[in-house]
Structure formats: structure tokens, C-alpha cells
Amino acid sequence: MEAALITAAVAALGCFMNHQADRRSRREHQDENARLRLDAAMRAGALFSGTDQRPANPAAVASGLLALTRLDHADLAVALLVDLWSDTPDANRVSHETAVLVIDAALRSSSPNARLVAAELLCRNAQRLSSCHSLHWPSVIDGYWSAKFGPKTKMLLTDALLRMTVARPVTEGALRSLAVRLYGIWEGDRELQMRGCIGRLISSALPALRRLGYTDFMQGNRTVMITDLEAAAATGTHNPDGFLDRMVDERCKQLGHWAAACHRTAPEDTKLVEAV
Known part of the structure; x- marks a missing residue:
């Protein structure tokens, strides 16, 4: 019995030492x-x-x-x-x-x-970018959205998108890109207030989108149907935060005025870079 206990103790000690050696090795590897x-x-x-x-x-x-x-x-x-x-x-x-x-x-x-600094920097320089150039917009949010963004990051990224878009005269490609990107925000966000604001923005551009006569809109790898945009626009609501609601009002007016000048162009007159 005593020999068995000694053998078990030696085995346990060996296992403990091996475990400690493994931990030390992993720590040294992490440090390196x-x-x-x-x-x-x-x-x-x-x-x-x-x-x-x-x-x-x-x-x-x-x-x-x-x-x-x-x-x-x-x-x-x-x-x-x-x-x-x-x-x-x-x-x-x-x-x-x-x-x-x-x-x-x-x-x-x-x-x-x-993420917050990146969003603020993008918003600060948005008017220097072109909404029709795929390399001028982060691919992680090109038609998609992330629920991990904080409230201020969301607001800055949305404002950056709008500033970038309306900084240049409207084109069919720019309007189509905006529609897909706004819908990506609406679809990917689960906060009702955020969805309500994006719904209002989509609603501002919806008349011009309907006049284009298309049933689908593509940006990057994403395709959105006109019925999807109409469903999102129907969820538009006012924000209980008065300051944010006034800001959304102003952006809706700017966006509606910008989009109203868009007209459908012939395929040969539309640059390929504006369609992708």
C-alpha cells in the first residue's frame, strides 16, 4: 500500500511539474x-x-x-x-x-x-471623398453595418456618408450607392431610434429612386430591392432627442434637394466606376 501511495504521489508531482512547464512555455511564447x-x-x-x-x-x-x-x-x-x-x-x-x-x-x-477616432476622422474628411469610388469608403460598412459600433460612432459614420454624397452633384451611380449603404445601416442596426432616423433619410431619397425605374440597386457585393427601401422608409420616426432630431431634419432636407436633381442616364453616358 505504501509503495502504491509513493508511486501515485510521484506521478502526481510529475503531472504538476509538466503542467507548470507547459504554462511557463506558453507564457514565454506569448512574451516573445x-x-x-x-x-x-x-x-x-x-x-x-x-x-x-x-x-x-x-x-x-x-x-x-x-x-x-x-x-x-x-x-x-x-x-x-x-x-x-x-x-x-x-x-x-x-x-x-x-x-x-x-x-x-x-x-x-x-x-x-x-473605431470612434476612425469614424470622426472619416467624417472630418468626408467632403474630400467620392461616393462613386469604392476605395473611398470602408469596405466593412459598404452596404453592411456592425452592431458593435457605439452611438457616437454610428452617428459620425452616417454623417460621413451623407457629407461625402451631397458634396458633389448628384449622379445616378451616387444615388444608387447611397441607397444601398443607407439600407445596410438600417438592416444591420437593431436600435429602433437609429432605424427610425435612417428610415427618414431613405424616405427623403425614395422619390428620386422611384423615378429611376429600377427594381434593384447594387453597390459592391450587395444588392437591395426597391421594395426593401420602401419597407425601410416606412419605419422612419422622429428621434426623442431634440438636437439629433433637428440634425436629421436638416440632413433629410439636404438629401431630398440633392436627390431631386437626379435623372436617369443612358448606359453609354454612365461611367463604369459609378456603377460598381
Whole structure:
């Protein structure tokens, strides 16, 4: 009996030591991964530094920003983007396409702060973008929506979409793109107040959409039927928050006025970039 107990104790001790060794090995592996990721992030950050005589190459800056997003440092990348992407010529060191890719990565991240900063930055620069260029809008919300966005992030992204769209004269392609993107927000959000606001916005553009005579609208990989848009428009309600309700009123007026000038164009007159 005593020998059996000793054998069992030795076996238990061996299992415990093996477990501890496995835990130590996993911890060391995690620490090494963290060190490598930090080292890679520092090397990516070095791409932003230029010299007194010459600023950093725009291609190097773009590579550094995108590298940071791949290293799960989207919050840092979008924070750097604040200074690198603006309407000041001397400060504009990244292209719109690069900036939108960084914003897209931040919106996909698990950091609420990164998503909020990305949304605010997109809204701030929205009027410089084109709603007919797919690379000028984050693919994560191109006809879709994420329920993980906070209330302010949702408001900023919606406002960015509207600012970008009405900043340029209306075209058939721009109106179709807007319809699909607004419907994606309405369909993907489960907050009744948000859906009510988006329903009102869709309702403002619906008369112009009906005049186009189409039964379906496509943007990217998404197709929406006119009946879907009519159902969404029917849910439009006023927001109990007076400030937000006045803001939606103003956006509805702008959108309705912008959309009213749209007319159906012949296929040969419509640029392909506006149809995709």
C-alpha cells in the first residue's frame, strides 16, 4: 500500500511539474510574440521619420500605417492618421485610398476608441471623398453595418456618408450607392431610434429612386430591392432627442434637394466606376 501511495504521489508531482512547464512555455511564447510585435511596430513607426531637408516618403508612410494595422495596432495607426491626412496641402502625406484602408482596419478592430477616432476622422474628411469610388469608403460598412459600433460612432459614420454624397452633384451611380449603404445601416442596426432616423433619410431619397425605374440597386457585393427601401422608409420616426432630431431634419432636407436633381442616364453616358 505504501509503495502504491509513493508511486501515485510521484506521478502526481510529475503531472504538476509538466503542467507548470507547459504554462511557463506558453507564457514565454506569448512574451516573445509580444516582443516581436512591438519590435515590428517600432520598425514600422520608423518609416514616418524623415530628415530636416526631406520629409518621409509618402509610400513609406503608407506602408508604415498599413503595417501597424496588420500588427493589431489600428488604434495607433488611426491616431497617426489624424496628422497625416488633412486638407492642408503641407500635411497631406497619404492618399485618400490609404487613409480609408487604415480607417477600415480601425473599424474592424476590437478597440471602441479606435473605431470612434476612425469614424470622426472619416467624417472630418468626408467632403474630400467620392461616393462613386469604392476605395473611398470602408469596405466593412459598404452596404453592411456592425452592431458593435457605439452611438457616437454610428452617428459620425452616417454623417460621413451623407457629407461625402451631397458634396458633389448628384449622379445616378451616387444615388444608387447611397441607397444601398443607407439600407445596410438600417438592416444591420437593431436600435429602433437609429432605424427610425435612417428610415427618414431613405424616405427623403425614395422619390428620386422611384423615378429611376429600377427594381434593384447594387453597390459592391450587395444588392437591395426597391421594395426593401420602401419597407425601410416606412419605419422612419422622429428621434426623442431634440438636437439629433433637428440634425436629421436638416440632413433629410439636404438629401431630398440633392436627390431631386437626379435623372436617369443612358448606359453609354454612365461611367463604369459609378456603377460598381
